[in-house]
Amino acid sequence: MTDSKDDFNRLSAASHLENMPADERGPSVGDLKPVIDDDDVNNPHNWPLSAKLTTYLTICSFTFLANVNSSNFTVATSAIIKEFNVNQTQAGQLVCFNVFLFGVGNIFWVPLMRVIGKRPVYLVAMLFLCMMNVWSSQCTSYGELLASRILSGFAAAAADATVPAVVADMVAAKDRGHYMMFFHLAMTAGLFVGPLINAYLVQQQNWRWMCYFLAIAVGVLLVIATFTIRETTYLKKRSESREKRSQLQWMSLTLGFNRDASFLQAVLDILANAAYPPLIWCSLTIGIAVGWNIVVQLTSSRTFLKPPYNWELGDLGLLSLAGFIGSVLAFYAGGRLIDIISNRSTKKHGGVRMPEYRLPAIVIPGTIGPAGLLIFGLCVAHKTHWIGPAVGYAMQAFGVAAISNVAVTYALDSYKPVTGEALVIIFVIRNTIGMLLSLYAADWIEKQGTAAVFGEMTAIQVASVLFAIPLYFWGRSLRAFTSSYGPMKRFRDS
Secondary structure, eight states: OHHHHHHHHHHHHHHHHTTOOGGGOOTTTOSOOOOOOTTOTTSGGGSOHHHHHHHHHHHHHHHHHHHHHHHGGGGOHHHHHHHHTOOHHHHHHHHHHHHHHHHHTHHHHHHHHHHHOHHHHHHHHHHHHHHHHHHHHTOOSHHHHHHHHHHHHHHHGGGTTTHHHHHHHHSOGGGHHHHHHHHHHHHHHHHHHHHHHHHHHHHHSOTHHHHHHHHHHHHHHHHHHHHHOOOOOOOGGGGTTOOOOOHHHHTOSOTTOOTTOOHHHHHHHHHHGGGOHHHHHHHHHHHHHHHHHHHHHHHHHHHHTSTTTOOOHHHHHHHHHHHHHHHHHHHIIIIIHHHHHHHHHHHHTTTOOOGGGGGGGGHHHHHHHHHHHHHHHHHHHTTOOTHHHHHHHHHHHHHHHHHHHHHHHHHHHHTGGGHHHHHHHHHHHHHHHHHHHHHHHHHHHHHHOHHHHHHHHHHHHHHHHHTHHHHHHHHHHHHHHHTTSTHHHHHHHO
């Protein structure tokens, strides 16, 4: 029995290391160094750029729509209260529990991805998300609507923690920060462009049209994804012939099926990853950045629809474009710049690549993001001209996109053998923070005042970013220690 378990661990380690370029294999994973199939055309690392982009950009489109789904009812609070005769807290639950399942749902999707592959997970999740929005559009009671929103959050979760694993499958470490930024741009676009789309739909039609729009958009994307998303899970035993697969073969739903993988083991790995300090830092840092963005959006809704601004709902949606502009400006500072800094440090240290080389890039968003948060809070508190909050909103969004990308890329490099499972913990904690803020941010601001709360939020975000300093100096030792327990121990002992 012991021999069988050891064999399974070795096979698992080998399967995770198959696609790892030479500069990524090192002592943190163990002494196992399999032969890399650099000449296998079916290895995702060797796909043509067109195949990588069509697969990845389709998945990022799913990420965009999933985040639009998570934020859509932030602009429909008044309409829900009026139609279903519920209070403000109940209307807010349509958002907070959707956001919560958006994180927790990864505990199901990522282990399933390990067993059946990534392509079928995305196709099934898209179908499920489309169906849940059709249901939401037809709801006749608050309880029915709440149930449909909770399940839609669960379906949308498949577009979250699974995506960085796709990047790890296809892209070498030297370019990973740049490619990961596409994912975070899609995520932040959903958070910022989504409210604009939904606000005008509610203003011109009604809240049900938000659900109609998402059902149609996800349905169209499902049709496209059937032809464009390839299976990125690489199983060497499936590629021994080394013959290039046809388009019809790539459309198979079984290419990623791994009978050596265990759904239960993947779930246990996810829970065990909560004991890895670097992942906890990533979780809290990203959770704080995204959570503060939720507070900014909720504060905007309560501020700009009332005197002295008296905006229309559509105007409030336009304000979110400031956030989108900020996230677009973060594309270089939070993406390619990470790779440049990491690659230069790697070259300086004789070609040895360490995840910590990415952390210095957090200085720029770690300064701009908190400053924007403070600017937004003080301008809103003193009822200044709208341009002040808009600039603060853009700066804060810059921080959300870039800080998240630095942290996720660092986590991906630190625990690559269990990338999917590691990132689940990050996104579960992130969305739990988002859920709590959705429920209690209004009470927090009412009790202490807008200026005081945003000052506290700024200090908390700065503190979370500063923890990158000890990780930069002692991260390697910490990773070596964490390889002595949990899922990483299997790979060290293999």
